[in-house]
Amino acid sequence: MDKLKAMGDANVTLQDSSFWSERVQLVRETVLPYQWRILNDTEPDAPPSFTIRNLRIAAKEIDGEFNGMVFQDSDLAKWLEAVGYSLATHPDKELERVADEVIDLLERAQEPNGYLDTYFIVKEPDKKWTNVRDWHELYCAGHLIEGAVAYFEATGKRKALDIVCRLVTHISTKFGPEPGKLMGYPGHEEIELALVKLYRATGDYKYLELSSYFIDERGQEPNFFRMEAEARKDPRHYNFAYSQAHVPVREQETAEGHSVRAMYLYSAMADLAKELDDDSLLQACRKLWNNVTQKKMYITGGIGSSAYEEAFTVDYDLPNDRAYTETCAAIGLVFWAHRMLQIDVNADYGDVMERALYNGVLSGMSMDGKKYFYVNPLEVWPTTANHRHDMASVKTTRQSWFGCACCPPNIARLLASIHRYLYSYDDEGIYVHLYSNSEARWETSGQRVTLAQQSQYPWDGHIQFEVQMERPAEFATRLRIPGWTREAQIRVNGHPIAVNVENGYATVQRQWNNGDQLELILPMHVERVVANKFVRANAGKVALQRGPIVYCVEEVDNGTNLSDIVLKKQLEPEFHVDKEFLQGVPYITVQAWRSSLNSDQNLYLPFDEATERVSTEIRAVPYFSWCNREPGEMCVWLRTE
Amino acid sequence: MDKLKAMGDANVTLQDSSFWSERVQLVRETVLPYQWRILNDTEPDAPPSFTIRNLRIAAKEIDGEFNGMVFQDSDLAKWLEAVGYSLATHPDKELERVADEVIDLLERAQEPNGYLDTYFIVKEPDKKWTNVRDWHELYCAGHLIEGAVAYFEATGKRKALDIVCRLVTHISTKFGPEPGKLMGYPGHEEIELALVKLYRATGDYKYLELSSYFIDERGQEPNFFRMEAEARKDPRHYNFAYSQAHVPVREQETAEGHSVRAMYLYSAMADLAKELDDDSLLQACRKLWNNVTQKKMYITGGIGSSAYEEAFTVDYDLPNDRAYTETCAAIGLVFWAHRMLQIDVNADYGDVMERALYNGVLSGMSMDGKKYFYVNPLEVWPTTANHRHDMASVKTTRQSWFGCACCPPNIARLLASIHRYLYSYDDEGIYVHLYSNSEARWETSGQRVTLAQQSQYPWDGHIQFEVQMERPAEFATRLRIPGWTREAQIRVNGHPIAVNVENGYATVQRQWNNGDQLELILPMHVERVVANKFVRANAGKVALQRGPIVYCVEEVDNGTNLSDIVLKKQLEPEFHVDKEFLQGVPYITVQAWRSSLNSDQNLYLPFDEATERVSTEIRAVPYFSWCNREPGEMCVWLRTE
Known part of the structure; x- marks a missing residue:
């Protein structure tokens, strides 16, 4: 297992006027305020979301009924996460004040025992933890964790983190192998990867253990979802594969079921494989990766070719006009690819990540940041798509919002954190996975080194790097040579050098001096x-x-x-x-x-x-x-x- | 309006060892016995149908519950119709005895007021005529009428005819413009065309009037289906176009909704246009014909490109892998084409009839007569079709029977009556619509003339005719030149003649002598x-x-x-x-x-x-x-x- 460290907020700065920085700016200036208005039901061009209203009802500050989906809280959680990433790279007092207020509200809504889910607090207080398969309590908890961790990392403020730590402590009293607890796991994976983040943020190993428990228990016999359904006398058929619960995760060799759930699961598996040096989990990830990216992925990086169950189907079944290819699924593929990239040095992960980012993810949001696609087909014929029942999921115009609005805040949080996807480093040097105007900073040979990247990528493949450092030092600069490249050239201080590509990365290992110029030329045709x-x-x-x-x-x-x-x-x-x-x-x-x-x-x-x-x-x-x-x-x- | 007379049982004899006679023989020797066993739940290779059992329960001869679809009776009715056609051309004492017995059973099941529908007699006697939209009472009555008429025409026996006449008399007390009657019409059209057959068989004009009433009332405002649903407090949305009840039939310009229903409706419209010299109905038929055959028909003559509502969709939407193309719909297209052909002399109708017969109809039955397709896609990928939810209707192997078994007896009755589709005549001579070894006999110039046809069609396009008559007479022999033909040749007694094609028919008008040879050569590439x-x-x-x-x-x-x-x-x-x-x-x-x-x-x-x-x-x-x-x-x- 190679292991790299992803460069985070402290290591990377996007420079202005690049492809990604323009989109990050759009998120900051337009998308976050637009989505905040929607969460508060004050955006005139979109239907009400009820999200903040539900929370205020849960906090007993207003009267009313719960409205929206059972996972309505997650829209706010993802927005908060996006705010965290945005504040990390671009401090904004007013935005931070708004976020602090909503965190205060979350705290007031949280029950004394740590429970926090507005749907159940307001609408079905007696049904908590009775249908973990369908009712998204753990999913919402996972998103709250991700939001809290991002906000904590950006601001250093612990309140949100404390809220989710109390929530997880409560969850720990409900789930686990001990007598009286549910030997279960969520129908919609999410908390597993979130708990790894919480572990990394707090250093508390129990979060990693709970994540590991959820992952290891999934798909074991007797099947938890079967037992849970029997307990609530629900006789309906359930396709365990829909939730990747058909067999234990290490025995899963093909991507099955709901594609977003699958991506979140596989991301958590990769996280745990890395944290726990778990080779069997890593092997499962690699097999699943090959199945997804070699048999079940659209050229856009979209995945999930069936609207029914929002699911993967069979190998090579990739109809263009009925592609489901949910924006969230492409986002999930980016999450997973990025995690795999920190374990295996292999440009294939970066290629897929890049493919999804520039195509199947970005297609999900309009260029003004206010209209969205949930479903991203590769072929649309409006007269047919607007008529045929088997194309009902295909929208032929972008939508201002959705009843199930998972995608818009998901794209916001990914774009707001895009700087985290560009670079990794290890003891030997730096890895450049994505090309965009930016600066990467890290410690090597006892000094801080800066690699400044400049290009018109993705429109032009001429990429220039400058090394900035106090004194000369040897390290490796490893550049991903994209799969679409026919012939890459590399120059150091203007002199062509041989391009040696291993696992898709070209390594330039040398004694670097301050001001050294490195050029990568990827001719685009x-x-x-x-x-x-x-x-x-x-x-x-x-x-x-x-x-x-x-x-x-x-x-x-x-x-x-x-x-x-x-x-x-x-x-x-x-x-x-x-x-x-x-x-x-x-x-x-x-x-x-x-x-x-x-x-x-x-x-x-x-x-x-x-x-x-x-x-x-x-x-x-x-x-x-x-x-x-x-x-x-x-x-x-x-x-x- | 040109008007031709279709040649029926008395006029046409299929000759052995031709394409169609082999299939008629298969129906007679295999299909009718096989389907009779299924109707009686005695076929070991197929699931029970319950059809005869339901009838015996209705006749109070055995106890039990109704089983099967609300329109289960229609399977027997179509079988009886097929038996009628078979007996008309191939008498069979044993088969006639079986049919007589089942007709006796029908009589015993019929209620004193003429009502006859086993579902409502046995299961929901209080719900009669409360949901004409969904519950198929008039549909089943229509099929019983068609069966009774065919059996009467074949055997001269009136019992079945009397049963349906009593049934229609009862229906007449329920439907019509008079106060206290339902101003309605069936959700699934069928009785309209059946009533025209009953009129033709009995000469009683009231049957034509009732048919006309159903047709004229359809789609008028206030919509009957809306009022009927309100009366039974059924708030569910209903797509009126599904039953072609969205606008009055004369205003319908595009084929909409359930494709089999549409075909039966259009067939009845053509019948009434002919019987009543109703030009506005004929114009509607022509517009609908153009829409179906120029915008919405597969190359196989299959129609109905959507499994949802078994329906037509929009122009040119003809996906091959998700074609619904129900066997019954192609059969219905043949019915309609044949009726149009008796009104308009235009080979286009014959071309479509031939296209559907040889392709989209015949694909519905296995070559051994015991396996069927309900849905006839033009492209099948088993791994995908067996997995994808939006292809659930596509079966990748032929089935021994269906829960909804409309297609198998429908194909049986069409093949058993195929001789009726070959020829028409008018005062000027004879029309040959389809090519198959056969003899056509009709009266012209005060004598009986026989046209004997011989070919290896559809495998070879060389077709030979011999005229047999007592004395010379002048008449026109009009031969359909199929649309697929590039260059047709015609010879009379071995001498090529000029081929003059008008509306797709080549006319050979001359003084014919006994033994004259007419050859039509349609080179096949x-x-x-x-x-x-x-x-x-x-x-x-x-x-x-x-x-x-x-x-x-x-x-x-x-x-x-x-x-x-x-x-x-x-x-x-x-x-x-x-x-x-x-x-x-x-x-x-x-x-x-x-x-x-x-x-x-x-x-x-x-x-x-x-x-x-x-x-x-x-x-x-x-x-x-x-x-x-x-x-x-x-x-x-x-x-x-």
Whole structure:
């Protein structure tokens, strides 16, 4: 087991005017205030969320009924977590005051024994811990923990941390192998990874033990969910795989069930594998990783190809028009990839992380930060999607909010913490996983070294680093060579050096001096990408990718009936940067054929009567930017000559 | 309005050893006995149907509970109808005795006021006529009428006819514009077309009037289904279009809702248009016909592309892997096409009728007559279809029977009456709609003329006719030139004549002499057929068709991953007849490419690394014959160079 240390808030600073810093700024200036208004039911353009209201009712400050989902608290928890990350890198007194107030409210809502879940406090106080499978109490607790830890790390203030420590102490009285406790685990995983964070924040090993208990117990026989259902006389069929509870986690070899649940579980498994040097958990993670990323992942990094149970299906079943690919699932894949990356030095994790971040995650939020997709299909035909029952989950326009609003605050907390995903280090040096203008600082050879990174990534693959340090020192700088790269070049102080790539990382090991320049050149071309031949949905089709960005075609640029497009063999791709177009998001143009037969042709006709075609230029925009203009058809996979 | 007379039992005899006569024989010798055993719960290889048992309980001859669907009676009614057609062309004392006995049983079950529906007699006697929308009483009555009429026409025996006349008299006391009656119509259309048959069989105009009432009332405001639901305090949402009750029938321009219901409605509309010279009904039929056949029909003649509500969706939405395409819907399309053909002389109706018969209808029954498909998709991937929730309706193997068993007896009654679909006549001569070894007899110029037809159709397009008559007479022989034909030739007594095609029919008008030979030559080639460019599911793909037969590829012949096949530009098709293969069903071979990359290639890879391919020969079998060997993948639409 290689083990790296991820660089956190203290180590990394994003620089302004880069791809990610612009999005972090959007989260800070627009998304957090917008979501706060929604949590408080004061945003005129979105339906009420009831989240803060529920909490005030739970604190007995107002009268009223609980409203919203059983996991409504988690929306606030994720928002608080995002606030923590934002404050960590960009202090803001007013935002901190607002957060302190809501933490005070959480404290007032918490019951004397530590219990804290507004749904059960307000609506079903007698039903606490009676349906851990469906009712999300542990899930909400997990998000509260993550929020509290992030806020503590950012501000040093312990109040939120104390709240969740009391909550976990209460949970410990309810769950465990001891007589009288529930030998159970949550239906929706989340608290497992949160408890690892709480352990890291507090150093208290009991949190790691409780996480480990939840993980080890899952899927054991007799099955907890079966016993729990029998206890409450619930005869309904339940698919244990939906919650990854069909077999013990170490025996799971294929990704099954609800894809977000799976990602949170696998993330916790990776955390525990690292913390406990648990090789059997790590082996399970690796098998599951291969199954997800080699058999069940869309080119966007989206996962979960079935709306039913929001689930994984079978290998290579990746329909584009009915992809569920929940934003949260792509986010969960980033969480998992990042954790794997701290254990195994393998660029595959970074490649998947990058693929998901730039495509299937970012597609979930509009460019103004106020509209969202929960479901991220790779092909949308509005007339059909708005009509067919088996496409009911596909929304053809972005939504201001959702009844089940897990995704919007999830994307906020990920973007607010994006600086944590860029670098790792170990005794030998630094790892650069993602490219974005930033500064990384760490201690090596008894001194503080700064690596400053500068580029126009992901639009340009020329990346420049400068080493800043007081005195010369030897260490390794390991640069991820993305999987999409055909030929990478590296220069040190302007001189090309041999590029030795191992496990996807090019290592430049040398005696570094202050001011040394390191350049990584990853030439970006518009690539035609094909899918494995067993992916039937993409047979005969290609996706256009440039650097890490997957492109799509939209009706607003190319007219209707996008399935009619056939890319030419001579693609003649051009890359365009136009500040006036789509808020400056670069686009590409390519040469293609389209049918010239008029629309009133017969429904079926001989091939030789239908081969007329006209030459045309097609505009493709980054997938993440789709549906930021007029709604209409969208398509990632296109036919090609 | 042109009006033709369809030639019926007395006019047409199928000859042995032809495509259709073999299937009629299968129905007579295997299907009818098999289905009779199922109706009696004595078939060991199928689940019990309870149909006869319900009837005996209703007749108070045994005790017990009702079992099965609310429309269980209709399975028997359709079987009785099939028996009628079979007896009409092939008398069988034993079968007639069995049918007489079951008709006696029906009579004993009928209530004194004429009411007859075992579900309500046995299970819910107080709920009669309280939910005409959902509970199929009028639907079952319609099928009983069709069965009784067919049996009466075959045997001259009136008992069944009297039973349904009493039933309809009872229905007339319940439905109509008079005070105290329900101003309603059935949720599932069927009785409307049955009443026209009853009118034709009895000459009693009141049956036509009742049919007309049901048709004219449908979709009027205030909506009957809304009022009926309010009366029984049923607040559930109901989609009126599901039952074609969203607007009055003459205002319906697009096919909506449940596709079988729609076909039965449109068939009745065509019947009434003809009987009543109702041009507004005919115009509605023509508009709906164009919508169905030019926007919403699969190449197999299958219709209804959504499992949800078993319904039509939007124009050009024809997914192959989730096609619902119920066997009954294709059968209903044949019913409707045949009726339109007696009004408008237009080969388009015959083309669609032929397309559905040879493909989407026949696919519904195994070649041994004992296994069925309810749903007939054009592409099946078992691993996916058996897993995905949105493909739950797709069965990947043929079934011995169904809980809702509408399709098996429906295909039996259509095949047993197939001779009725071949010919029509009018004052000027005869129309040949379908090609199959047969004899047509009719009166013209004061004498009986016989047209004897001989061919190996649908495998060979050379069709020979001989005219048999006592003395010369002039009349027109009008031959449908199928839409798939590229160049038809006609010879009279060996001499080619000019082929003048009008509305799809070639007319040979002359003085005919006894023994005159007429030859129609329709050269059959393997054609690549493409779909309209708006059919996204088929973009870049072709279907192979030869004559009227649509072909498919199966895993048993071509290995797995059929979506990997790319037909070569140089197709080099060969047509094979091999008595040892697939019970002698001819097949074709074509040249194709397949991917040579092994299966462990990456999930996504550059186009230029994935272009290796190998040349191969592909075997394609008629779509109707698929899944008569080992189950596996199947695919109609294939990629092509």
